Amino acid sequence: MKYIWILFFLFAGQLHAQKMVAECTIEYKVEVKNNNVVKGGTSSRFQYLKGKKVRIDIMTDAFTQKEIYDLNTGDAVVLKEVGANKYMSQLTRDKWMQQFEKFKGIKPTPAAETKTILGYECKKAFAKLDDDVKFTIYYTTAIVPSASENPYLAEAVPGFILQYEMANEKTKNNITYTATKISFSPVPSALFDIPTTGYRILK
Numbered sequence: 001m002k003y004i005w006i007l008f009f010l011f012a013g014q015l016h017a018q019k020m021v022a023e024c025t026i027e028y029k030v031e032v033k034n035n036n037v038v039k040g041g042t043s044s045r046f047q048y049l050k051g052k053k054v055r056i057d058i059m060t061d062a063f064t065q066k067e068i069y070d071l072n073t074g075d076a077v078v079l080k081e082v083g084a085n086k087y088m089s090q091l092t093r094d095k096w097m098q099q100f101e102k103f104k105g106i107k108p109t110p111a112a113e114t115k116t117i118l119g120y121e122c123k124k125a126f127a128k129l130d131d132d133v134k135f136t137i138y139y140t141t142a143i144v145p146s147a148s149e150n151p152y153l154a155e156a157v158p159g160f161i162l163q164y165e166m167a168n169e170k171t172k173n174n175i176t177y178t179a180t181k182i183s184f185s186p187v188p189s190a191l192f193d194i195p196t197t198g199y200r201i202l203k
Contacts, residue, residue, distance in 0.1 A: 019184075021160075022146045024049050027181040035172045045177060050187040052147050068192055069096060071147050077194050088199035102129050103153045108137060117162040118182055125157060132170040138163040 030043040048055040052071035058064070066079040074093025079086070108125035115122050115138050122138035129135075139159035148154035153161070167174035 018144055019142055020144050020146070021049065021184065022051055023184065023187045024145070025181075025183045025185070025187060026179050028177045029180045031176045031178070033174050033176075048187050048191055049145055049147055050189065050192065053192050054147050055191055068194065069147075070192075079195065079199065086199045087202050088195070089202045100153070103156070106153065106156045108135075108156055115163070118179055120162060122162055123159065127156070132168055134167050134169065136165040136167070137161055 026047045026049075028045040028047070030045055032039045032043065043058070043060045045059075046057040048057075054067075054069045054071070056065075056067040058066075062082070064081045067076065068079075069076040074096070076091040076093075076096040078089040078091065080089075081087075106127050106129065108127040111124040111126060113124040115124065117138060117140070120140035120142050122140045125137045125139065127135040127137060137157060139157050139161045141159040143160035145154075145160055162179040163177065165174055165176040
């Protein structure tokens with residue numbers, strides 16, 4: 001009986017440590033390298049989560065892109081601004097999921113190394129899409145999000161990803177996303193509103 005109670009308290013402690021997240025904002029630092037040399041220019045990424053809705057903002061010197069995905073309907077909208085030009089792509093569930101088809105069936109390999117990011121202990125894992133593209137992933141099991149912009153990768157990794165590096169061995173290019181700030185404050189619903197004017201609709 002004593003051992004049953006010990007197991008119960010250990011399990012309860014694990015449950016308590018996990019944070020179920022339905023709303024949050026995450027800011028990522030983006031670093032791009034070629035042959036291990038950091039490339040110039042600035043780039044940033046913001047991820048917003050509100051229930052079953054996800055929005056990703058990517059800002060670079062060349063363009064700005066916003067991706068809004070609703071898991072309830074399966075519909076997605078991509079808004080892209082290049083200079084004064086604005087474009088909108090409206091995607092069905094099938095077309096949105098096709099963007100992540102390459103991640104389907106991905107099987108990360110756990111590693112012993114850990115890293116602390118934003119106060120969360122993160123486990124390390126490796127994964128690869130093919131012979132050229134490889135991932136190094138750091139994730140925490142302390143956060144359980146209500147939605148993900150990449151369903152296949154989220155299903156494969158048993159936690160919330162706070163850093164990942166994508167390396168292409170053929171081109172010698174790699175890009176690293178590292179969470180630098182996370183807020184659990186309510187996310188405004190207006191961030192998920194779809195513009196009705198000002199954008200050219202792409203077919």
